[in-house]
Amino acid sequence: MYFKITTHSAEETAAVARKIASFLRPQDVVLLKGDLGAGKSIFARALIQSLCGEVSEVPSPTFTLVQIYEGSDFDIWHFDLYRVTHPDEICELGIEEAYATSVSVIEWPERLGKNVPREYLEIEFNYGSHENERVLTFRGWTDRPM
């Protein structure tokens, strides 16, 4: 799969995230790539809230590296690997359990090293030509009709 979506506000990016959330099931992995401030966390927050209810607070797991949320049908593991220096740290977070049982949402997947999952949906966030414009590029999910 390969396509691009241009959004013009954080709310539009959140709406795309809610749409993607509706396709997710256990063992899915969503990789969020892109520069600082590109919109990864906005996207992750909207996706998690859409699966877990608006009540859940979604802090960026910049320091804890992972935050686990209980959805109605499955758990969502939200990783932010920005501060990871060695792939072994990621094993210790229990990423194999996340891959096996839950939905995984991973910011800064460039740090995964040997922990890259077999199948995933990758979304790359790029700045557009206007202040609030972002271009989202979707790749992967070769086996998934959408």
Ligand SMILES: Nc1ncnc2c1ncn2[C@@H]1O[C@H](COP(=O)(O)OP(=O)(O)OP(=O)(O)O)[C@@H](O)[C@H]1O
């Ligand atoms: N179209 C858009 N989509 C998403 N965010 C947007 C958009 N336009 C403006 N913004 C703003 O850009 C910022 C995106 O911040 P966010 O924390 O999601 O980035 P990030 O990719 O997680 O960065 P970091 O790597 O630093 O954690 C927010 O302040 C948001 O309001």
Ligand SMILES: [Mg+2]
């Ligand atoms: Mg972020």
